[in-house]
Amino acid sequence: MIELKNLVKTYGDTNAVDNLSLRIEKGEVFGLLGPNGAGKSTTILMLCGLIQPTSGECLIDGIEVSKNPIEVKRRLGYMPEDVGFYPNLSAGRNLDFFAKLNDIPDTERKERIEVLLRLVGLSGVEKKVGGYSKGMRQRLGIAKALVNDPDVVILDEPTANLDPQGVSDYRRIIRNIAGSGKTILVSSHILSEVSKVCSRVGIMQKGKLVRDGSWDEITRNLDLLGLPEIIINVETESGMPELIHEDIIRVDYFAERTKARISASKDIRADIGRTLYKSGTFPKEICLDAVTTEDAVLSYYNG
Numbered sequence: 001m002i003e004l005k006n007l008v009k010t011y012g013d014t015n016a017v018d019n020l021s022l023r024i025e026k027g028e029v030f031g032l033l034g035p036n037g038a039g040k041s042t043t044i045l046m047l048c049g050l051i052q053p054t055s056g057e058c059l060i061d062g063i064e065v066s067k068n069p070i071e072v073k074r075r076l077g078y079m080p081e082d083v084g085f086y087p088n089l090s091a092g093r094n095l096d097f098f099a100k101l102n103d104i105p106d107t108e109r110k111e112r113i114e115v116l117l118r119l120v121g122l123s124g125v126e127k128k129v130g131g132y133s134k135g136m137r138q139r140l141g142i143a144k145a146l147v148n149d150p151d152v153v154i155l156d157e158p159t160a161n162l163d164p165q166g167v168s169d170y171r172r173i174i175r176n177i178a179g180s181g182k183t184i185l186v187s188s189h190i191l192s193e194v195s196k197v198c199s200r201v202g203i204m205q206k207g208k209l210v211r212d213g214s215w216d217e218i219t220r221n222l223d224l225l226g227l228p229e230i231i232i233n234v235e236t237e238s239g240m241p242e243l244i245h246e247d248i249i250r251v252d253y254f255a256e257r258t259k260a261r262i263s264a265s266k267d268i269r270a271d272i273g274r275t276l277y278k279s280g281t282f283p284k285e286i287c288l289d290a291v292t293t294e295d296a297v298l299s300y301y302n303g
């Protein structure tokens, strides 16, 4: 569990983090979102005990970070934006080094490293880390953050510079870790990515948490954010009827009418759901398109 209580970090005249309070429960995957300079990295650095707060508290599993850094380090896995590895060593040898630094006993190290390499899809890769792609390094970074079997995992911009395959691998890995009951904090400014893996997101702006809730809650009032047009993707179990609604601008149907892409002037997901139920068509998904959602949230950032 992660708790931030009235956290403040000031650099001269800049309130990098401004009275931030937040609680992330065990097993939650929380996305910390915000534009450049919002205060995400400063928050994470305080949470990891790497910088001291000006005031307020950070707690990991109820233990205050600044007062018990060693105890906290044992429960915490951290992946910074740029993870440092020894380029002349393999992934396994790198992990072995970090496992030793974390005092993992000899009897456990080999098996744990094998499990982690399998989790991140690097099992059997003999190549030295110096020859790895960005995606491979990122996956190894996640394994490194998990080497001490932490309760709480913090990933700073984990999808930065990843190609689509890398992003999809990352999502699979995060879901896998979340399934094991760990608490995960992911910081990002790639909103659509966070929306796909996080159960809850918080939006930071100028050091403050300006919104906190599920992705759905945050995007529910999209029309209030002033988007001229939103896109709704619909998927049904069997072919859907003609979708008619006064706020629909256009509908494109695909895959024998089991999929539709609706352009609408409002968020009409509830009405679409009702229409489908009435016609006896079971909806598998009715969601806002990630790209337009991203536009809306960005417009929110910009006031």
Ligand SMILES: Nc1ncnc2c1ncn2[C@@H]1O[C@H](COP(=O)(O)OP(=O)(O)OP(=O)(O)O)[C@@H](O)[C@H]1O
Residues within 6 Å of the ligand: 011, 014, 015, 016, 017, 034, 035, 036, 037, 038, 039, 040, 041, 042, 043, 189
């Ligand atoms: N060591 C420092 N000295 C002075 N100002 C700093 C320092 N670290 C951060 N800041 C300032 O604090 C604010 C928050 O920065 P921070 O790096 O936490 O934002 P961020 O949300 O992580 O941004 P990014 O996505 O670009 O990493 C910014 O205005 C930044 O310039």
